[in-house]
Each structure stands twice: as structure tokens, then as C-alpha cells.
Amino acid sequence: MRIGFGYDIHPLEDGIPLVLGGITIPHFSGCKAHSDGDVVIHALCDALLGAAGLGDIGQLFPSSDPKWKNRNSRYFLEEILQLITVNGWEIANIDLLIQAEKPVLNPYFKEMRHQLSQILNLQSNQINLKAGTNEKLGPIGQEKAIACYAVCLLQSRL
Numbered sequence: 826m827r828i829g830f831g832y833d834i835h836p837l838e839d840g841i842p843l844v845l846g847g848i849t850i851p852h853f854s855g856c857k858a859h860s861d862g863d864v865v866i867h868a869l870c871d872a873l874l875g876a877a878g879l880g881d882i883g884q885l886f887p888s889s890d891p892k893w894k895n896r897n898s899r900y901f902l903e904e905i906l907q908l909i910t911v912n913g914w915e916i917a918n919i920d921l922l923i924q925a926e927k928p929v930l931n932p933y934f935k936e937m938r939h940q941l942s943q944i945l946n947l948q949s950n951q952i953n954l955k956a957g958t959n960e961k962l963g964p965i966g967q968e969k970a971i972a973c974y975a976v977c978l979l980q981s982r983l
């Protein structure tokens with residue numbers, strides 16, 4: 826078994842879609858990024874790559890490459906699932922912690938888990954989601970950014 830860790834943060838900008846965990850959440854601002862800014866999937870991608878010893882999302886899909894501009898992050902996750910699978914790994918579980926002052930995210934967890942479990946061919950109970958504010962501290966607390974921490978456990982299929 827192998828453990829992996831990932832983290833991502835993106836600044837918030839008014840008037841763009843907020844995409845987290847593969848779903849669009851109604852909010853007046855969204856994560857500004859080269860891709861769709863889905864910090865949950867980006868953190869998760871890095872956790873999976875980390876556990877498999879395969880580098881990080883920036884190496885695979887460099888933001889300097891126009892090919893990845895405005896790309897749905899679901900694509901990155903699907904590619905990384907392929908990669909870890911051919912390297913002999915399967916996912917045991919995933920734990921995600923989103924840090925956002927607003928909006929309240931718990932009402933969207935069921936849909937996010939469903940979406941992520943569909944992409945990764947997992948049972949919903951293999952994916953756990955948590956959310957917290959940053960107690961009004963720093964850029965996250967001032968609603969200028971959203972961040973996500975991810976850990977995952979991979980087990981060998983061989």
C-alpha cells in the first residue's frame with residue numbers, strides 16, 4: 826500500500842463559474858485558473874500521483890502549454906487514473922478537505938462524491954469530503970481563495 830498527499834489553492838474572481846469536485850456550484854465568484862480551477866480535483870490528482878511515485882500534475886499537464894487551457898479537470902483525473910492503473914495500482918480510499926469561507930459546501934458533498942466516484946470507478950464510501958472555513962484568517966478567510974488538501978491510499982493490484 827502507498828499513501829499520497831496533495832494540495833491546491835486558487836484565487837477567487839467574481840463572475841466566473843465555481844467548479845469543485847467535478848460539479849458547478851452556484852456562487853458569485855469562482856476559481857481563477859488556466860484550467861477550470863477545480864482545486865479539489867487538482868489536489869486529488871497530486872495525491873494519486875504522489876502515492877504512485879509518478880510526479881505531479883504540473884509535470885503532466887504544464888500550465889505553460891495552451892493545450893490545457895480551460896480544460897475540464899475531469900480529463901486530468903481520468904488520465905491519471907489510467908496512469909496509476911497501468912502502473913499496477915488501485916485506489917483504496919480518498920479523503921478530501923476543502924477550505925472555503927463561502928459558500929457552505931456540505932449540501933454539495935453527495936453530488937461531488939457521486940461525480941468523483943463515477944470518474945474513478947469507486948464506491949461513494951471510498952471518498953470522504955470535509956469542508957471548513959479559515960476562521961476569517963488570510964486570503965481564504967477573506968474569500969479571496971479556496972484551497973483543498975487531499976490524501977489517498979493506493980493498493981497494489983499485482
Ligand code: MG
Binds near residue numbers: 835864
Ligand atoms: Mg490548480
